[in-house]
Amino acid sequence: MTAGPDMQSRAERRFAAWYDRMTARVERGWAGQRRAALVADLTGEVLDLGAGTGANLRHFRAAAHVTAVEPSAAMRAQLVTKLGHVSVPVDVVDAGAEELPFPDGYFDAVVCTLVLCTVPDPDRALAEVWRVLKSDGRLVFLEHVRAAGVAARAQDLITPLVRHLGAGCHPNRDTVAAIAAAGFIVQAVERFKPVPRLPLIAPFVAGTAAPAVRLQAAERFARGE
Numbered sequence: 001m002t003a004g005p006d007m008q009s010r011a012e013r014r015f016a017a018w019y020d021r022m023t024a025r026v027e028r029g030w031a032g033q034r035r036a037a038l039v040a041d042l043t044g045e046v047l048d049l050g051a052g053t054g055a056n057l058r059h060f061r062a063a064a065h066v067t068a069v070e071p072s073a074a075m076r077a078q079l080v081t082k083l084g085h086v087s088v089p090v091d092v093v094d095a096g097a098e099e100l101p102f103p104d105g106y107f108d109a110v111v112c113t114l115v116l117c118t119v120p121d122p123d124r125a126l127a128e129v130w131r132v133l134k135s136d137g138r139l140v141f142l143e144h145v146r147a148a149g150v151a152a153r154a155q156d157l158i159t160p161l162v163r164h165l166g167a168g169c170h171p172n173r174d175t176v177a178a179i180a181a182a183g184f185i186v187q188a189v190e191r192f193k194p195v196p197r198l199p200l201i202a203p204f205v206a207g208t209a210a211p212a213v214r215l216q217a218a219e220r221f222a223r224g225e
Contacts, residue, residue, distance in 0.1 A: 016074035019053050027055055030194045031142075034206050035059045035113060038140045044108030047132065049097055049125075050115030054079035057086045065089045067107075071096045097125035105134045113142040116175045118168045126182035130211055139184060139209045144201050145191075146174045155200050162201075171201050184209035 023031065036059040039046075043062045051057075051068035052075050060066055066088055070076050076092055083090055095101050097119045110129045119125045129139055146152050155172035162171050180186055189207030193199075 012072055013074045016053065016072065016078050020078065034142050038142060038206060039111055042109045045106060047107045047110045049110055049112050049129065050119065051079060054082040056111060056113055057082055057090060060086065060088045063088045067091050067093055069093045069095050069100065098128060100128045100132055102132045104131050106132050108134055108137050110139050112139065116143050117170050117173055122173065122178055123182065126178060130183050133211055137211065142204065142206045143175045144171060144204045145176060146172050147203060151200060158200055176205055179209050183212050185212045
């Protein structure tokens with residue numbers, strides 16, 4: 001049986017209400033540290049894609065302006081309660097990652113943290129990220145991704161359950177490969193396993209990427225070609 005809109009809405013509100021409590025410990029530890037390392041030095045116009053309840057916001061230090069995009073009304077309701085404790089200007093926008101309401105080449109940086117596992121169409125979302133980035137822009141990401149071998153097959157088996165319990169989360173997505181396939185050059189990536197007791201929600205990756213065509217054009221210009 002498929003859940004109706006009212007049931008889905010109630011589940012979404014419950015998930016949003018409990019999310020910060022569920023993640024408080026890791027956000028005080030490794031997750032908060034990883035977020036800060038990725039976003040603290042980002043400058044100019046920054047897009048926080050799938051901003052959720054606003055876990056990234058307190059880590060922005062150098063951005064001129066942050067646009068926090070989040071399609072879930074329940075998540076946005078939690079996010080706006082944090083705006084009084086943020087050191088940079090923030091606008092909150094109701095939009096999905098697959099259809100961003102911004103012009104081409106608008107942002108200096110796009111931040112994806114624990115969102116590409118959840119968006120319904122990650123390939124389309126990454127195409128939109130490519131579109132809205134400036135020619136010298138960069139994508140920074142923190143995601144959990146597909147494992148290898150037997151663990152990957154186990155992830156495939158548990159994905160329907162995790163999707164139901166985790167607001168659409170897919171633990172079996174090969175997100176780094178998807179970023180490369182979307183036209184990015186992955187400039188740096190680190191794989192790590194921060195939560196040993198959850199082996200099927202791992203490994204995690206943290207890294208940066210740049211639009212491939214634009215990056216190659218800039219390199220040719222620098223060489224005088």
